[in-house]
Amino acid sequence: MRATLLGVLLAVSGMVVAVGPASAAGPCSVDSTRTTPGGYVAKVSCSSPTAFIDGYGSTTGDANREALLLRQFQSNGGPFCSGDLSRTAAGGFEVKMSCAKPTSFVNAFGTTLTDAAREARLLKEIAPGRYCSHNGVRAVSGGYEVQGGCTKPTVWFSGVGSTVTQAAENARLSSGVG
Numbered sequence: 001m002r003a004t005l006l007g008v009l010l011a012v013s014g015m016v017v018a019v020g021p022a023s024a025a026g027p028c029s030v031d032s033t034r035t036t037p038g039g040y041v042a043k044v045s046c047s048s049p050t051a052f053i054d055g056y057g058s059t060t061g062d063a064n065r066e067a068l069l070l071r072q073f074q075s076n077g078g079p080f081c082s083g084d085l086s087r088t089a090a091g092g093f094e095v096k097m098s099c100a101k102p103t104s105f106v107n108a109f110g111t112t113l114t115d116a117a118r119e120a121r122l123l124k125e126i127a128p129g130r131y132c133s134h135n136g137v138r139a140v141s142g143g144y145e146v147q148g149g150c151t152k153p154t155v156w157f158s159g160v161g162s163t164v165t166q167a168a169e170n171a172r173l174s175s176g177v178g
Contacts, residue, residue: 028053028071033060036086038093038113042067054083056095056117066117073121078128081106081121086113090137091144092164095120104131108168109146115165119172123148127177134171137164146171 026048033042042055042063051074055067066083074080081099088094089109095116097106106123110116123132132150143162148171149155155177159170 028068030064030067033063036113037088038086038116039063040113041083041086044068044071046071051080052082053080056083056086056113058112058114062114062117066114066121069121073125078125079104081124083117083120086116090139090164092116092137094134094137097121097124099124102129105133106131107133107135109134109137109164110168111163111165115168119165119168123172126172126175130177132175132177134168137167143167148172148175150175150177 026046028044028046031043031045033040039058040060040063044053044067053067053070055063057063057066070081079099079101081097084096084098086093086095092111093113093116094107094109097120106120108116108120108123110119130150130152134146134148136147138145140160143160144164144167145158145160146167147158157171157175159167159174161167161170
């Protein structure tokens with residue numbers, strides 16, 4: 001995205017500059033899979049730089065994809081993040097994820113485990129240097145409400161929807177962050 005924008009700016013200004021390819025992260029492979037509440041955990045190991053990432057999902061394929069998307073986020077300049085655990089929650093599931101540099105923890109909710117894992121990743125991606133997390137889900141008339149917050153500066157947000165996933169997405173979108 002940045003390289004494309006830079007290319008457009010250089011083209012408009014009439015300058016020609018050779019731009020090298022982005023550095024790619026090393027390969028990853030799945031070490032193991034195991035069951036967890038709501039689905040599976042795929043334990044992935046990667047090289048260059050070395051990383052061990054746990055991805056969560058409703059299927060092994062979803063879990064593997066979430067681990068690889070966390071790796072892609074890290075390769076694109078985000079912090080190293082990995083899933084920690086899953087558990088049942090009102091209307092669905094919760095995923096807990098931890099990140100390093102800066103250290104932060106993310107909790108997120110979804111109707112399925114895959115949805116919860118995606119929301120955790122997206123909450124981190126909207127503000128890589130901040131701590132943003134869901135902090136509760138509850139049943140409300142017609143569906144669910146998900147509440148959350150971010151630090152530095154502190155903001156509180158919430159969203160409602162007919163499913164937990166819809167409420168979580170609306171909460172993230174209402175955060176005003178990112």
